[in-house]
Amino acid sequence: MSPNVPLGAAMIHSALLMLMGVALALNVIRRRRSARIGLGDGGDPDLALAIRVHANFMENAPLAIAAYVLLALAGTSAGFIHALGAVFLAGRVAHAAGLSQYQGTSLGRVLGAFASNAVLIVAAIRLLIGALG
Secondary structure (H helix, E strand, O other): OOOOOHHHHHHHHHHHHHHHHHHHHHHHHHHHHHHOOOOOOOOOHHHHHHHHHHHHHHHHHHHHHHHHHHHHHOOOOHHHHHHHHHHHHHHHHHHHHHHOOOOOOOHHHHHHHHHHHHHHHHHHHHHHHHHHO
């Protein structure tokens, strides 16, 4: 399917988020193995952080994936979906990097959270307009 059609755009950005989710999960697995902790975080701050980074991603990414698919099914342009997808992915990368730095609030966390939430709000508004318009 072409990336120039809405469903193709949704598929591309969904796949990229899925791959990022797997990468973050693999980071948790790697940390578990090195710390020899099978369940929970065992009090290991590095493992606790890796778990939190992955969990935060998983709290947000499924909403974006659902939005991409619904927008595509509603006939929203591929360009609009690509724009949302690029901003959301950049936001999630920035957030994960910022959260991984142990600095409490960091620029990456702030920008990432803002970008991610802005995309979800814009997508929700577009979906509501499409449903009610």
